[in-house]
Amino acid sequence: MKRRKRQPKQPKELVRRNNKKKKMLVKVYGAAVQGIDATIVTIEVNSSRGIKFFLVGLPDSAVKESHERILSALQVNGYKFPTSQIVINMAPADIRKEGSSYDLPLAIGILAAAKTVSNEKLSRYLIIGELSLDGSLQPIKGALPIAISAREQGFEGFILPKQNAREAAVVNNLHIYGVENIKEVIEFFNEERTLEPTVVNTREEFYEHQYNFPYDFADVKGQESVKRALEVAAAGGHNLIMVGAPGSGKSMMAKRLPGILPPLSLGESLETTKIHSVAGKLGKDTSLIATRPFRSPHHTISQVAMVGGGSNPQPGEISLAHNGVLFLDELPEFNRSVLEVLRQPLEDRHISISRAKYSLDYPASFMMVASMNPCPCGYYNHPTKACVCNPGQVQRYLNRISGPLLDRIDIQIEIVPVPFEKISETQQSESSAAIRERVIKARKIQEQRFANHPGVYCNAQMESRLLHLYAQPDEQGLALLRIAMTRLNLSARAYDRILKVARTIADLEHSKQVTSPHLAEAISYRNLDREGWAG
Numbered sequence: 001m002k003r004r005k006r007q008p009k010q011p012k013e014l015v016r017r018n019n020k021k022k023k024m025l026v027k028v029y030g031a032a033v034q035g036i037d038a039t040i041v042t043i044e045v046n047s048s049r050g051i052k053f054f055l056v057g058l059p060d061s062a063v064k065e066s067h068e069r070i071l072s073a074l075q076v077n078g079y080k081f082p083t084s085q086i087v088i089n090m091a092p093a094d095i096r097k098e099g100s101s102y103d104l105p106l107a108i109g110i111l112a113a114a115k116t117v118s119n120e121k122l123s124r125y126l127i128i129g130e131l132s133l134d135g136s137l138q139p140i141k142g143a144l145p146i147a148i149s150a151r152e153q154g155f156e157g158f159i160l161p162k163q164n165a166r167e168a169a170v171v172n173n174l175h176i177y178g179v180e181n182i183k184e185v186i187e188f189f190n191e192e193r194t195l196e197p198t199v200v201n202t203r204e205e206f207y208e209h210q211y212n213f214p215y216d217f218a219d220v221k222g223q224e225s226v227k228r229a230l231e232v233a234a235a236g237g238h239n240l241i242m243v244g245a246p247g248s249g250k251s252m253m254a255k256r257l258p259g260i261l262p263p264l265s266l267g268e269s270l271e272t273t274k275i276h277s278v279a280g281k282l283g284k285d286t287s288l289i290a291t292r293p294f295r296s297p298h299h300t301i302s303q304v305a306m307v308g309g310g311s312n313p314q315p316g317e318i319s320l321a322h323n324g325v326l327f328l329d330e331l332p333e334f335n336r337s338v339l340e341v342l343r344q345p346l347e348d349r350h351i352s353i354s355r356a357k358y359s360l361d362y363p364a365s366f367m368m369v370a371s372m373n374p375c376p377c378g379y380y381n382h383p384t385k386a387c388v389c390n391p392g393q394v395q396r397y398l399n400r401i402s403g404p405l406l407d408r409i410d411i412q413i414e415i416v417p418v419p420f421e422k423i424s425e426t427q428q429s430e431s432s433a434a435i436r437e438r439v440i441k442a443r444k445i446q447e448q449r450f451a452n453h454p455g456v457y458c459n460a461q462m463e464s465r466l467l468h469l470y471a472q473p474d475e476q477g478l479a480l481l482r483i484a485m486t487r488l489n490l491s492a493r494a495y496d497r498i499l500k501v502a503r504t505i506a507d508l509e510h511s512k513q514v515t516s517p518h519l520a521e522a523i524s525y526r527n528l529d530r531e532g533w534a535g
Helices: 012-022 066-076 103-113 143-152 162-168 182-189 202-208 224-236 250-255 266-278 303-307 336-340 343-348 391-398 432-449 464-470 475-487 494-508 516-523
Strands: 025-034 037-048 053-056 085-091 125-127 157-161 175-179 240-244 325-328 350-354 359-363 367-372 411-415
Touching: 025 103, 025 143, 037 103, 037 143, 053 066, 066 103, 085 103, 103 125, 103 182, 143 157, 143 162, 143 266, 157 162, 162 175, 175 182, 202 266, 224 240, 224 250, 224 367, 224 411, 224 432, 224 494, 240 250, 250 325, 250 367, 266 359, 303 336, 343 350, 432 494, 464 494, 475 494, 475 516, 494 516
Parallel strands: 025 125, 053 085, 125 157, 157 175, 240 367, 240 411, 325 367
Antiparallel strands: 025 037, 037 085, 350 359
């Protein structure tokens, strides 16, 4: 019987080297945006013998396609894609990874697993970016919420496309490195290049651009009553609708409304910027949104575009108008179902979107301003032009706006065309800055009033209980209100709205008590509740 030859023992150094080769698991960190917040994604890359490429962890089609983009980017920049088997896991696996912003962290992880990139500093940095075929980086969505999440999780720095660097640099205590090409990132981790962090003086930039408005009320001739109604609306946060003939100045006045609203606080600005960042609406090299947003969607807009959602969830127009103005021009032309979905956000000031695959919550605290013609031809109640519509047509046109939606609009103002004498005047009207000063003073009174009432910041948000506390009229005012309700055939829903608006008018005049002149002006802002306008 032959004796089996014993295999010669391998030298200890060779065994140690082979063990080292087996240890090729590398972790890189990216992020997934959900709603207006971000979740850190751990990208685990394992390189072993074989020729296959596996990508797991609930990636969508765009993430799966990253293999081809990474391959091209590396080849163009003189790097070889590993010939070994690559297995990549994106954890947590229950969150869907969407979009092409994972290209850069995936590429760095693959190169680190192949020992082309040093992995010593990888755990200290969050990496995000979309690769072009030549290795250059394209801008991403959601840089600001990702930067906030990176700081909360204790990362030292955040590497992202240069176009998004200023947006992310708003976050302090985090080094932001804007890069233009994958080669810069590879050389940075290999200690062959030093990246300069992007620094933004947040407060300086914010306060510098806080009063940059393209439109001013000084350019508006006449229409003093409408300007007053807009001032009251801005002071109390009231929703408003303007009814008037074509060319009477409805859109022109609405565009000037953000210029008289109180300036954004730093916290409001950050929240507004986060929403626009997630939606990809921030301009190049933009840091913070310093002025209140003004959104004016076309009347052909769909429900999803208005409230948000979709297969790849995005904030809708009501969320993009958060802390600002949503202007609905030609209100009756909007699809009725689109208008009806506004009812809940107008009350709750946020929108919850629940679908089979996800559930998201977007903020939606906006001031709704609408405009409409009084009838299909546009000249009902016009001082000089005759209306060609019959009464049934006028009624059907007005009935396109439901009662529950109209119930959420505090101020209804009729606009008449400006006479020639006013148009030809050379003297400028009162500026937006002067009106804004009065509005800010009225808002400060409301802040003090509602300091002990969480969730209430302005008069428009008052409920019946608070109305009894802060907007109870005197005997003379109650008598006037009783007469108005009877003679003008005002609807029952108009009662609370009149008291809210009257409280705001009193605040503008620094009056503690709501008196009959305040009520008289508030009653004059209920045009659509009068007989002959809406049934």
